[in-house]
Amino acid sequence: MQEPLIAPDHRTADEDDSVRRQERSEVTKQRILDASERLFASKSFASVSLREIAKAASVGVATVNYHLGSKDDLLKAVFLRRATELNRERVALLSKSEQSSNGSAIPLRQIMRALLLPGIRWSFDQGQRGLFIQFMIRCQLDPSSPLYELFYRDVRHLQRFVPHLKRTLPELDEADIHWRLHFTLGALHYTITDLNRLDQVSNGLCNTSSMDETVERIVTSSEAAFRAGPFGAC
Amino acid sequence: MQEPLIAPDHRTADEDDSVRRQERSEVTKQRILDASERLFASKSFASVSLREIAKAASVGVATVNYHLGSKDDLLKAVFLRRATELNRERVALLSKSEQSSNGSAIPLRQIMRALLLPGIRWSFDQGQRGLFIQFMIRCQLDPSSPLYELFYRDVRHLQRFVPHLKRTLPELDEADIHWRLHFTLGALHYTITDLNRLDQVSNGLCNTSSMDETVERIVTSSEAAFRAGPFGAC
DNA sequence: GTCTATAATATGATAGAC
DNA sequence: GTCTATCATATTATAGAC
Numbered sequence: 001m002q003e004p005l006i007a008p009d010h011r012t013a014d015e016d017d018s019v020r021r022q023e024r025s026e027v028t029k030q031r032i033l034d035a036s037e038r039l040f041a042s043k044s045f046a047s048v049s050l051r052e053i054a055k056a057a058s059v060g061v062a063t064v065n066y067h068l069g070s071k072d073d074l075l076k077a078v079f080l081r082r083a084t085e086l087n088r089e090r091v092a093l094l095s096k097s098e099q100s101s102n103g104s105a106i107p108l109r110q111i112m113r114a115l116l117l118p119g120i121r122w123s124f125d126q127g128q129r130g131l132f133i134q135f136m137i138r139c140q141l142d143p144s145s146p147l148y149e150l151f152y153r154d155v156r157h158l159q160r161f162v163p164h165l166k167r168t169l170p171e172l173d174e175a176d177i178h179w180r181l182h183f184t185l186g187a188l189h190y191t192i193t194d195l196n197r198l199d200q201v202s203n204g205l206c207n208t209s210s211m212d213e214t215v216e217r218i219v220t221s222s223e224a225a226f227r228a229g230p231f232g233a234c
Numbered sequence: 235m236q237e238p239l240i241a242p243d244h245r246t247a248d249e250d251d252s253v254r255r256q257e258r259s260e261v262t263k264q265r266i267l268d269a270s271e272r273l274f275a276s277k278s279f280a281s282v283s284l285r286e287i288a289k290a291a292s293v294g295v296a297t298v299n300y301h302l303g304s305k306d307d308l309l310k311a312v313f314l315r316r317a318t319e320l321n322r323e324r325v326a327l328l329s330k331s332e333q334s335s336n337g338s339a340i341p342l343r344q345i346m347r348a349l350l351l352p353g354i355r356w357s358f359d360q361g362q363r364g365l366f367i368q369f370m371i372r373c374q375l376d377p378s379s380p381l382y383e384l385f386y387r388d389v390r391h392l393q394r395f396v397p398h399l400k401r402t403l404p405e406l407d408e409a410d411i412h413w414r415l416h417f418t419l420g421a422l423h424y425t426i427t428d429l430n431r432l433d434q435v436s437n438g439l440c441n442t443s444s445m446d447e448t449v450e451r452i453v454t455s456s457e458a459a460f461r462a463g464p465f466g467a468c
Numbered sequence: 469g470t471c472t473a474t475a476a477t478a479t480g481a482t483a484g485a486c
Numbered sequence: 487g488t489c490t491a492t493c494a495t496a497t498t499a500t501a502g503a504c
Contacts, residue, residue: 025469046281047378050498060471065499067469141375141427144281155435178436183421183455186428190420193375201389202412221417221459228458231451259487284480294489299481301487 029067032057034128036078041131044138045075045145072146079139079147082132087157089118094160105168108226112219115161115181116188120218123192124211137189158185169226176231184222191218263301266291268362270312275365278372279309279379306380313373313381316366321391323352328394339402342460346453349395349415350422354452357426358445371423392419403460410465418456425452 035057039048050071054061068074093114097106122133139145158181165177172180191198195208207213269291273282284305288295302308327348331340356367373379392415399411406414425432429442441447 021469028469043378044278044280044376046278049496051496059469061498062472062500063470071498138375141372142278144277152431152434155431158435175436175440178432178440179451180455181435182424182432182440183452186422186424187417187420189424190416194420197386197389198412198416200386201392201415202409206409206412206416217413217465218417220462220465221414224462225455225459228454231454255487262487283478285478293487295480296482296490297488305480 025067028057028059028063032059032064032067032074033078033081036074037128037131037135040075040078041135041138044142050074075139075146076150078132079136079150082129083136083154086118086122086133086136087154090114091157091160093117094164098164106164108165108168108223109219111161111164111168112184112222112226113215115184116218116222117215119188119192120211120215123195124214133192137193140189165226172226172230177226179231180222180226180228183225187218187222259301262291262293262297266293266298266301266308267312267315270308271362271365271369274309274312275369275372278376284308309373309380310384312366313370313384316363317370317388320352320356320367320370321388324348325391325394327351328398332398340398342399342402342457343453345395345398345402346418346456346460347449349418350452350456351449353422353426354445354449357429358448367426371427374423399460406460406464411460413465414456414460414462417459421452421456 032053036048036053039052039056050061050064053074054064057064064074068077091114094106094111097110097114101107101110119133122129124130125133139147140151142148161181162174162177165181166172166174169177191214195214198206199208266287270282270287273287273290284295284298287308288298291298298308302311325348328340328345331344331348335341335344353367356363358364373381374385376382395415396408396411399415400406400408403411425448429448432440433442
């Protein structure tokens with residue numbers, strides 16, 4: 001796993017060979033993960049076969065097993081390769097806003113943007129990130145996926161948003177905030193996985209191809225939902 | 235398929251037998267559909283096997299095929315048994331509001347309730363309806379399900395809401411309305427399929443066991459999102 | 469490391485007895 | 487109508503050659 005600590009100029013010809021082979025191996029592994037990500041994004045976990053994956057990655061079936069173990073392990077590897085990255089982006093945006101507000105409450109719009117922008121941005125990515133985020137959200141709703149439980153543990157980064165929302169909206173209690181956070185995430189997930197349906201329902205009236213417009217629209221909508229005063233008072 | 239038009243008292247003993255057998259057959263078919271609904275609600279389409287279904291319905295594998303045909307046909311039958319019912323409920327609530335408002339615009343809260351109440355109500359149903367709505371939403375997001383395309387055609391009942399929203403909120407243009415309808419449906423779907431996650435994230439702080447509270451909260455939140463003024467103007 | 473070949477098992481669908 | 491038995495096929499996983 002670890003690169004040997006010997007300086008390159010002290011390597012023998014055999015050692016050089018070994019390093020080159022390791023690099024080639026890593027490339028193959030990533031190619032398998034890429035192919036898996038692509039397939040899992042467009043089909044449910046159970047309906048993708050290892051043979052399909054092997055074919056898409058241009059390797060033999062055994063190579064998949066060699067690098068990534070069982071099918072369940074493969075799925076976890078696909079997930080783990082990028083999962084934390086998204087949450088890190090969210091929290092990074094939140095921290096940046098925290099710093100620039102110099103000790104006073106973060107404006108609601110900035111909190112919403114930190115929560116929503118990374119997911120939307122990834123979903124508009126034409127490359128692997130766009131595929132990944134679809135795969136990720138689909139797995140969350142697929143109870144037959146081995147990741148299902150994993151998601152339920154991954155809630156800490158969301159909880160980081162709560163104290164900031166409380167401070168910015170002191171008239172809301174914590175339950176209010178959690179409920180609206182939930183509805184906001186619903187809008188986000190539906191937007192990421194099913195923007196085509198909006199196209200369909202609206203007969204192409206909505207411009208779903210602009211990332212900036214999509215972000216501004218969902219941020220505006222979510223902000224308004226949060227501003228709706230405490231629950232009992234209406 | 236059709237019940238014979240002969241009056242019961244003119245039936246021979248053989249005909250009575252035939253009718254009884256038909257009824258028993260229908261019961262078996264419904265039992266298979268119930269079992270399928272239950273399994274598809276908790277696992278993805280591809281990961282449920284016909285053998286599991288047969289076992290759950292206490293029939294042989296061949297009986298499933300006899301009554302429902304192929305696996306794809308079975309899924310469609312499970313779907314069709316209840317699919318239109320939900321949309322009918324929505325449109326019925328909308329029509330009722332239309333009548334009671336006597337020619338003037340329907341209050342926004344009533345429109346939201348017509349859109350959201352049936353789905354939430356079904357999801358709180360302890361029986362088969364609660365299972366069905368989970369199955370339905372999951373299939374919508376599962377591109378390997380044979381129903382995937384079907385959903386994209388099923389948009390007319392949603393479009394019925396648009397003119398009413400336009401009339402109630404004349405400051406919004408049609409694109410605004412479609413976008414917010416989209417976000418509202420996202421919140422709804424996420425609430426139906428993943429209310430447990432809210433429990434988890436909020437550490438049990440939110441009372442997710444009350445249907446009335448859930449409805450009022452999502453209606454309040456969606457109403458506020460629709461009231462957020464036209465998109466360009468903020 | 470990567471392949472081909474194969475083992476062990478599971479699946480959807482159907483034939484045929486009752 | 488419903489069952490058991492079976493077909494043809496597909497699957498995951500692994501053994502063994504190179």
